[in-house]
Structures are given as C-alpha cells and as structure tokens.
Amino acid sequence: MYFKQLELFGFKSFAQKTSLELEKGISAVVGPNGCGKSNIADAIRWVLGEQKMRVLRGQNMEDVIFNGSDDRHPLGMAEVTLALDNSSGRLPLDYSEISITRRLFRSGESEYYLNKLPCRRKDIVELFMGTGIGADCYSLIEQGRIDLLLSPKPEERRYIFEDAA
Amino acid sequence: MYFKQLELFGFKSFAQKTSLELEKGISAVVGPNGCGKSNIADAIRWVLGEQKMRVLRGQNMEDVIFNGSDDRHPLGMAEVTLALDNSSGRLPLDYSEISITRRLFRSGESEYYLNKLPCRRKDIVELFMGTGIGADCYSLIEQGRIDLLLSPKPEERRYIFEDAA
C-alpha cells in the first residue's frame, strides 16, 4: 500500500490548490524556513483524522484554514485529499484505489469523504485501525519531537506500543 | 570582563585535566556527536553554582563526576576552574583577575574556592548577582531549549526578565 497523491487547498499556507504526486521509495521535502514543509506533514495527519490542535500547532480548529497574507484574503475552507493505492488489500475496503478527503469550513462544519462519498470521521479512522497508519501513530514523527520516543512516561509512547501490539 | 580560561578535570567526559584558553570575541566549539561540547557548557554553569541536576542532564549530583569508560575507572572527584579578567571592575571584588573553582567528591562533599581560598557556594553566587551572569540566567542557552524563551509561562522566563530588570 502506498500514497499516490496528496492535494491541499486552503490548508494552512497552501492558499492555492496544490498537488503532490507521490512515489514509492524515498521522497525528500525541502525548502527554506517557514515555506510550508511541516504544513504538508500536518495535512497528512489532518486528513487521517487528527483532532488534537496542539499536534497541528494551532489553538482552534479553524487555525488550519488559510488565514490570508499581504495580498490575499483568508479563505473560507480548508480541504485535503489523500489518494492511496490499495492493491495489496491492506485496507479493509474492496477497492484498489482509495481516496480520503477532509474539509473544514470557518463555520466549524466538517465534511469527510471516502472515494468521493460522504462519510463520518469515524469511518476514516476505523479504516486505518490496526494498520499502524493513522494520525495518532508512530509513522509520523513531528519536527523537534523525535526525543519524545525516549520519554519514560507511558502516555507519551503509549500509542506506539499499543499500535505495535 | 571576560573569561580567560576554563579548566576541567574529572567533569563528565573530561577524565583528563583539560584547559581552554579563552579569548575575547567569538569562539566556536565544534566536534562530532557525543564528544563533549555541551559538557563544556555544563561545566561553565556548574562552576557558576548551578544546582539543578535536570539542567545538567543528570539525576544525582555525582552524575557530573567522570564515571569511567572501557579503559578507565571512574574518578573520585570532579573539578572545574574558571578564570576571569575583571579589570573593568564589573565584579564587586577588588581584583583584576578572579578565579572560581568548584569540586565535588563521590562522598557528596563539595568545595568552592575564590582566588584559591575556600569559600561557600553562596559567595560565588553573590559575586555574580545582578550582573546578568550566573548559572540561572539568559547568557547560557542550553541545547534544544532556545524555544523556551517563547514560552508563555512566567516561570520559564521569569529569571530572564527579573535578571534584566
């Protein structure tokens, strides 16, 4: 199973619809400070269902919606779509291609889609359960937080060991 | 006022008596991971009177004493001496050269010296009070902790603003 494409529109600094064609193997994301690299990692977490704003470095849910720049007005919605190849059948859904979309409006309303059909956040989270994938797992290491893996506190690493078990 | 020399003996990874001749202006400390650079910063804090083991990355006081390697036995004492030029009269002591020494023995006993004469830790701390120098001040930024300056909590940055006031 692998990611084929990530599309961001209105998510954090991605005011314009932007698409990453993803490949197997190793990809590197590079660029100067503050240009949006970690925002891409945030987008992946977010579309997989992340709810903790602290992890997304925000204070309120709407902090992920593009809030304007010198030359642009804030947008009214953030949208991220992740397309995956599921030919290995790893995800318990009878499709070889799966796409998940998450939208958030300034009103606070959220929408989720699985292969373009509306669904609940719960459906997306359950799809990935037990696969080691998902927002709250060891496959996504946040900037500056690799050290937390060494923390003695069970809460800090709980999900890792539980997930792995 | 400036540092003229730092001498380490038995402090953390400095099993052998080691001396840094320090100069005015900008000095860089370089070397591979784990070779002892941050230990030098720790030595400066420690000789200035640092008591918080967490700041020195240890758990007990004796964690700063060289505890052995494949080819060497642990040492029984850690000693750091800092020599300063005080011709500017910045420190309230009538000497143009000041040297402070701190020793710790495995027994837990500590010794402090000011210009080679025994003194109390209190004397060293009071010497630097109000100068912006001292273990607990904004002149020593620990590895990975520059971020703390941005913390909203007053305790995190308290000493900075108090010191500066």
Add this chain to the structure above:
Amino acid sequence: TQSMFMEAFEQIRSHFFEIFRHLFGGGRANVLLLDPSNPLESEIEISVHPPGKKQQSISLLSGGERALTAIALLFAIFKTKPSPFCVLDEVDAALDDSNILRFTRLVQMFSDNVQFIIITHNKRTMELANVLYGVTMEERGVSQIVSVKLKKSPAFEFLEPSVT
C-alpha cells in the same frame, strides 16, 4: 491482550538492541517495562551503553546520541510492526555528518517496504531521495511545490553500471 503486547515488546527490544548496535557501531541498548505485571500502564525505561562508554541513563547522552537512539527505537518498532509509510520531519537536525550517513543507510535498508517522506535541510539526506519536493513561497505567505525526479527506479540504478 497482555500477552500479545508482551510478545511485541520482546520483539521491539531485540530489534532495538540490534539496530542500536548498527547505528552506533557497537555498544548495547535495552528497553524495560518497569512494571511487567501491568504492561499497558507501566513506565518504560531505556538504558543505553554507547561503545567505549559506560552505561548511563539516557539523560546524560548528547543531543545527537539521543536523536540516534530514538531513531533506533522507531525503526525497531517498524521492524516489529511494519507500516507502509513513514513521515519524518527533520529528525536529522541534531546529527553530525557521519551519523547522518548511518541514518541514511538505515532508511535505505527499510525503503523497499516503506514509503518514506523525509523533510530535511540536509544535503546528504536529500541524496537518498528518488523525488525531491521543493516547497517555496514566491508569493509571500503562499506555499507552492515544485517536484524534481532524481533517480530512475532502484532496479534500473542497480543495472546501470553494467550498461557502461
């Protein structure tokens, strides 16, 4: 299910030992449950013995040694329970040149079965990649991405020298 957890934990522990030795060129590392009778709630203690040095609590390790130890633990978890992808955001920030090299070799070993997305400022780490996504803000405050394919597929790269 406590026994499933204990079994996974044992596997992680043994992989951690092995990968640590691989990254540090020797030494030992261990991860212990402080309360084995209650594994899911127990605190975990990591003890590390870099080659040539004495065993110490990980708090005394340097910034780079801690990062490398955490990387060893992360990959030990991957080996126990493989994930199809992994997003790493500047985990190489504290590593010196020779440790970056060891880190890149480790990533390469796992890359047949794991899709890595690595955010980095380091040139050596970038050299690992098949594809580079350059993120820019030509218009201030607005991100854009330019992608550059660096390599042909790994299989081809293996054959290439013989083509010459």
Add this chain to the structure above:
Amino acid sequence: TQSMFMEAFEQIRSHFFEIFRHLFGGGRANVLLLDPSNPLESEIEISVHPPGKKQQSISLLSGGERALTAIALLFAIFKTKPSPFCVLDEVDAALDDSNILRFTRLVQMFSDNVQFIIITHNKRTMELANVLYGVTMEERGVSQIVSVKLKKSPAFEFLEPSVT
C-alpha cells in the same frame, strides 16, 4: 521595583521589535504582559507577524521561524541589559542557510562587547569565530580539546585590505 521591571520590559519590547525586523527583513513582533498590574507574576504573550504573512500565534510558526524569533528576543534582552558573555549551544540547528547568515551577522554586531562561545555543527557559524575549539574523543569516552586560532585580532583584520 515594579516600575524598574516595567521600564526594562518596555526597552526589551522595543529592541525585540527592531531586532525581529532586522532578522526577518520586515514584519512586526511584540511581547505583552497579560497582567500589567502584576508584572512579576504575569504570563507573557508573544505575537509575531512575519513579513508578508498574517499575524498569528507563535505556535503556528515553523521550527526555524520560532528559533529566529527566540534569538531576536534573547538579543533584545542583551541590548537592554548587556552581559559580558554568552554561551549558545546549537541554537542554529533549525535555521536554513540564509537565516544562518542573518544570525551570524547579528552575533557579529554584538561581539564587540560580548564574549560569545558558540557550540555548533554549522560551517557558516564556525566562520565567525576567532578561535575554534575542536572537541574529540580519540580515546572512547574521554574528551580532549584542540584549539585553533582562525583570525588575527579584529583591528588588524580591518586594516589588512589597505596593506595590499
């Protein structure tokens, strides 16, 4: 001495604004006491507006932007209450090449009156130094230091071009 504190705080705030603009090439930054009636106990809020972007809480800033903002605040404190020395341990770890350059220029501006001891892995930062202390562990677990003088005194360096 609440008024002494307030006076120092005002100076820090104005220096912070100025140094932030210098490091970021524009924008605004402010530091506020949330409870001005009780300055010594009050929480402090830092708000930052990088050039071209919108004002946001500092939590949304990138790793490098946060490091640069913290450096601006640190030097603002130095400007308000100078200290004769400053030990910086890898504060440049999160900075990209162009921000490292800005950081080095800032250090240079302060180096007439401040003795800097900078621990770093970055080649550009090393170039600032008059003296380099190379720390090694030829014998594993035991640190040694080799010092290398890189430059003549700053005064001579200033005259040198005219000697040619």
